[in-house]
Amino acid sequence: DTGVSQNPRHKITKRGQNVTFRCDPISEHNRLYWYRQTLGQGPEFLTYFQNEAQLEKSRLLSDRFSAERPKGSFSTLEIQRTEQGDSAMYLCASSPSGGPGELFFGEGSRLTVL
C-alpha cells in the first residue's frame, strides 16, 4: 500500500493553456474523489467516481473541467483554457466501498496560472 499518488505535484502554466493532473488511488479502493483547495479554505468537492462511473459532479465544476477514470483505476483531471482563478491545490482521495469510511488523501497537485 503506497498511498494515493498525485502527479505532478506542482504545475505552473500560462493563462489559456490546458493542464492535466493524474491520481493513482490505493489499489483496492473503488471510490475516487477530486477536491479543490484554495488558501485558507477547506477542500471543496469537485467530482467522484465509483469504479469507472462518474457518480456526482459539483455545479462549481465548469465545462472547462473534465475528469475521467477509464478503467476504474487511475483518474485524470483536465482543465482547459486555464484562468487565474483556477490556481489552487487539487486534491485526490480514495476510499473502499461500503460504509462512511475515511477518505485517504494524496498530497495534492498545486496549480499556478500566470
Next chain:
Amino acid sequence: AQSVTQLGSHVSVSEGALVLLRCNYSSSVPPYLFWYVQYPNQGLQLLLKYTTGATLVKGINGFEAEFKKSETSFHLTKPSAHMSDAAEYFCAVTLSQGGKLIFGQGTELSVKP
C-alpha cells in the same frame, strides 16, 4: 443540504493547555462526522470519525470529539497541547455511505512554547 461551520479560523494555545476546536453542522438527518488534520505540505489525515454508537470518539494523537445531536456540534478536544499539534484542522460531514465529504473552512492551530 448539509454544511459545516468551524468557529474560529485561528486558535492559539500554550503548550500543555487544553485544545478546543469547534465544529457545528447542519443536517436534516443524522450525519457521519469527521475531523481531519493537515500538516504543512502534507495530505489530509483522518483524526477521528463518528458514524453510529458511542457519541464520544477517540482518535489518534490524544484527540477526541463528542457528537452532541441537541447542539448539532462535534467539537474536537485534546487535554494537553503539544508543539507537534500545530496544523490545520478540518471538520467534515457526510450523509451517505461512501458519499462526498463536505468540509468546513478549517481552523489553524498554533501552539506556543
